[in-house]
Amino acid sequence: MQGLSIFGLLVATFLMVIAKRTPALVRSFRYQSFFLFLATLVIALEERQLNLYVVAGLIFALKVIGIPYFLQYTMKKINVREDLGLIANTQISLLLSLGFAYLSWIFSKQLMSSSETTAILPAVAFFILLTGMFLMIFRLTAMAQIIGLLIMENGLFLLASAVLGGMPFFVEIAIFFDVFVSVVIMGFFVYRINKLFTHIDVNRLSRLRG
């Protein structure tokens, strides 16, 4: 069961890496969130913790339904070209992300210093984290950066629930709230950028330098 969710997470993440257009990215983000929800649920079943159930619920509510919907809505409202603007093309991105996968595997084995079975989930989490960072750096549009941020957070949630069985409850709630707010605010700014610059290619936002 857990194996399935891990598999799904990996696939979704690779899909993100090779995504060329924003809708594709959003879609694969939704898949990823779904498998995250699955993974959390499994952990919850194993550990029998109430708050993990709630967290899983929240993931489902926010990340699988809420946020992707909001993102699509924003995209619709600002009708700009949909491509993400790749700094590194898909092949290179794919290779790099394979590298990331390996790196995070090493790293988590170092960190977890215990049997490989416990190290696998954290490894996936780190991998997702790295991929998120990668997308933020190597994709041009503002949308890509928002989604990258969200992906990183997915990674964190996976890590938290994997190694700790969840943070203290109210902290989790607060963070969720925070994520949601930040997405809304960023969406608002994307809207503004589009209005002022008539594009959302943030790489061309370089009036302020030096």
Next chain:
Amino acid sequence: MSDPLSLFFLATILIVTIPSFVYSIGYLKKEYSPKKILLGQILTFLFVLSMLAVVTVSNMLAFLIAWEIMSLVSYFLVVFDSEHEKSIQAGTIYVVMTHAGTAFLVAAFLLLYQHTHSFDFNLVKVASQTIPVHTRNIIFIFLLIGFGTKAGIVPLHIWLPYAHPQAPSHISSMMSGVMIKTAIYGLIRFIIYLLGVNDTWWGTLVLILAIISCLVGIIYALMEKDIKKLLAYSSVENIGIILFGVGLSMYFMSKNMSYWAVFALIAGLYHLINHAIFKGLLFLCAGSVYKAAGTRNMEKLGGLIRTMPITAACFLIGAMGISALPPLNGFVSEWLTLQAFFMGAWHTPGTDKLFLGFCAAMLALTSGLAAACFVKAFGITFLAKPRSSYAEKAIESPVSMRFGMLFLAGLTIIFGLGAAVIINILSRVAGASLGIDTSAMVFSVNNITIHPLAGNAMSLSPLTMALILVLCGLLGWIIYKVYRKRAISYNTWDCGYYRLDARHEYTATGFSKPLRIAFSFFLRPYRTTKKSGESFYHIKSMTYETHTTPVFKKYIYKPVLAITFKSAKFMRRIQPGSIHVYLAYIAITIFVLIILIRKF
């Protein structure tokens, strides 16, 4: 701190600042708005206060604070005419240089603190002997650089000729007369008094710096047309002369020749207070010329001796003093310094004599050049016909200014004639700062004659010398009067060309030409000619200028600045404005830190 050293500097400061302050009353009037005058006077007051604090506090931290406040206030005074681009630049150069110097002081003080665990002078003095040798050397170097910047030791003098002339004249006289002396106070207080000298090379280094400062200072002074700049450069030279005394005393101290150490320090301190007096005086005179004529360019002055007799007389006395002419004070202190070299060398074993002799010769050269410099300064400014309408319309300055000048002029004479008395006082100061008991040492007999080392032929009595000079002059006058022939007044001989005017007079530039050629290896003079006219063959007018290359600025400071800015511009590229790059920095930082985690 209330030991003789502090008291001596206290006295020096007050002697110069009080007349300058009186002078300022007349000087500032009508030049600035009342509000600004008030501000100026408040700042001046703070300036004097901070200087007094510097020489009296007994704690390194307090010293540092007083020192910085002094720099700050003096900066405000330098940029007092804040409209002029020049004074802004001058102020900036000044305050940055002095701040850089302070950085070295901070380092030195903290090194002292680290080894003595106290900021208090007395405790530091007690514990300073435990400091390891190489640390002592480092501290010495730092102190030398730190105070050298303030004192204007070459090549750290670069700010001085900009800052001093730009300030209002009474401030210039305080800065040149007193403020740069606080640096000498620092050197004596921290190196000689607190640290204690026991390496010969310290003294030697100071002497070498003294030679360089003297020569460079006076040569630049000779080349100047701006009278206040000339005076500023001559301050660099005189700091050199003072350093001769101080360095020599350090040198003798390291050789345990306590008597001659005291003697040399006396000479140094004597010249210090003398320079304070006559440089203050000269700046005040220059100020009153500037106020009257509205220009500081000597080429436009001349003939002022008729319109401004008092100023002229005071300037003459100052010039005589600074050119070490008997029986005025400058003569006494330079004579003492030379004697310190001669007699010290006589008592020093070995080949160091050669070095000391060389130093003495350089001092002689300096005083010769100084005489030339001030013949030029006085002759071109005050004598012959006015060279411009500025000089023609000049009038004598108001009472308060005259008072300031006359007071200092009087002191110039008194400190010459009363040498034998003063030297006894100074011996106590020197003894206290060197930690030597001078009660047994003889420097003068019956308060008239300077007579070091009783029994030796060497002795001097400025008082009698003055008497003799006056009598001889009288004799000449009597002979002159005996032959009662009439003296008729007529034009200067003009080789039969009947329109001799001011344009035929020798100019400041012309006056210094022989020396400009003699020292061309250092001054690197060059000429610029500008021709104007509709064609090359039909030239309407031609301008021709001679310049000298500012060696230190061109070959030391400019390159350093250039390199700094170039590297800064290069660094600018790391921030191209692309958010992706910035995010990449974060990622890279994390990677690097994690890879290097074992290193921390």
Next chain:
Amino acid sequence: MRFLPVLLIIILAPLLGGLITKIKNNLRMRQGQSIFQPYYNLVKYFNKEEVVSGTSSWIFKMAPFAIFASSLAALFYMREFLALIFIFALGRFFLSLAALDTGSTFGGMGSSREMFISSLSEPVACLACFAVSLQNGSTDLLAWKSLPLANTSALIAGVALFLVMIAETSRIPIDNQETHLELTMIHEAMILEYSGRSLALIEAASYIRQMIWLLIIAQVLLPLTDPVGISGSQWLLWSCWYAARIVIVAAVIALLEIAVAKMRLFRAVDFFGFGFVLAAIAVLCAVLGY
């Protein structure tokens, strides 16, 4: 008693000038003026009426006395060489100022050159004096007593001082008292505006100064102990020798003046550079004990 030699010097000073000129002329196979000519000149000047430049100020009028005073006062400080140098500087200072005061181009030129020369000559004088003082630990050059041939350092120092003296007494190759050619003249250019009594005073002063220099150099090169406790005949001998050596030095000057040509002004740097090196060698010898 102390004033007797002073008076003697004052009286004989012009004679020495005359003597040098006489020797020069004779060497040139000329009759030449009498050696008392300087006296005639002085008397003549004193009796002539004086012309004062209208542009000049009290500096111009006061300078002659200052110059005269400095030369005269120097006589009392011959046993303190450093003070001596400074006192001469006093006279020079005022002469240069007076020269600038008239506003004539000649005056400015003269004072500029004079200050140039003197400032270069001072270190040489100082270092030479230093070399001698290393021998007896005082700056009293007249107290110098050992034979020069026995003492290399003093000899070399004496030569260095001699060079300085040439400059100070405005002799060839630095200056030339005889011409009024603007290319060459220094001292003459400064006193160009003076006439009558003032000129007389200045001339007298320069004669005395020259005398003092000669005495000092004579003492350093051909030293002579003071006449203490010696009988009449020996005393006569002593004084003859005392005068003779001055004449010798004078003769050397005269010889030099007709032997060499006047140098370009800026060659003076090399001239004094040579002098400085000599003095430095003298110090070195003194240090090494030769």
Next chain:
Amino acid sequence: MLLIFLLVVPLILAAGVFLARDAKSFGVVNALGYCGMLIVSALLLQEVVAGHGMLIEWHFLVADILSAYFIFVIAVVSLATALYSIGYINKDIEQGIISLKKAKTYYLFFNIFCFSMFLVPLVNNLGLMWVAIEMTTLVSAFLVGFYNTKRSVEAAWKYIIICSAGIIFALLGTILFFYAFSLSGCMKSLNWTEAVSTAGSLDPKVIRIAFIFILVGYGTKAGLAPMHNWLPDAHSQAVGPVSALLSGVLLKTAIYAILRFGFIVIKSAGFAYFGNLLLLLGVISLVISCCFILIQKDLKRLLAYSSIEHIGIIAIGLGLGTPWGFLGALLHVFNHAVTKSLMFFGASNIVRAYDTHNLHSIRGAIKTLPYTGTMVLLGMFALTGFPPFSIFMSEFLIIMGAFSKGAYFIAGTLLLFLVIIFGAFMYRFSEMLFGHLPKNRVVQKEPLSGKLAFAFLLVLISAAGPALIYFRKDLLCLVQNLLTL
């Protein structure tokens, strides 16, 4: 009770915005409110120092001496800013740059921003602290993008994205810390109070890695180079008064967070590790900021870079680990906060009077704005470490710490770059302040509230220096307790 008060007042004020009739009167109310805040925080500080040690309320609010100190700093600056805002916003309305509605939103966000900043030192839970800090980012982003110009929006975007991305790593670090705790199996609640008590028994390896994430994450927010790039943009584009808040205290809250985790690291992984990391980043910040200050042409950016420099200095002071250095760093937090606020107020006055940021086209400021000009002149000297102003004292202490540790390289670097930066400041500011009054400029009148703010800050700047010298021994004791807690 005090702690609650500190959190409630800003919220009440924020709510009050909706009742406000006109901006000016509300501004006054606002300022009064923050007067109260200042008094309360002073009481709090006094109480904590007096020895009650730690105040805990409802188990999730806590105030030990460190947080009380930071609270005090925040209170001081926010009061000054509130004062200054009155005149500033009022003028904006008069000139028709913004509407009343916009002014209200300004005050709304201002209060929420302050609330979030007060929250950071007060929360006991390290996770919630993270939330609070992220909140400061989100709120202040609006204040950066306030004028809705291209530049300001660009700045806001960079600010929000870079800080969020950075802070994600901070969260990762927090999680790893939590993981370390769970490994040692002692706690389940991330509470600071428990954390320090059990810090000794943690696995150093995890802590070391976790701290790197914490440092980079919160370091991004604190503006440590090379994660500083958002800072000059945001600080130069923000609303005048808010620049002061950003530079003055926002950065310090991040420093506070780093310190909190730092104490745990010190206990488990030893001081050297913590110290070296901070020293490294500190020196890099110093060097880089120096380079940019040298060639900077934009007045507010210049000040922003100087903030990076001072954060670097603080980091160095903390990293040295000697009591003097630590004390110096903590005092520097306060001194820099007040001085930099003064400078930013002055800068925004000047920028408004000449409506340009470009230093080359600003001349004779001291004539156009006599009061502001004088203040900026003095502030400039204070900022570059001239006595009798306070920054001199704290920098001196830090350098002293470096010497007493024998870290001569650090001390040398510090001295060298301080001098260079001073030179750059002199070069720029003397030209800007002095010089001829430009033709079309007339002497301008300045609002009373602004003058009050200046006076308030200047008093603090000049008073703090002597005070520090006077109390340095007692302060040292406090710091030593802090280091050995």
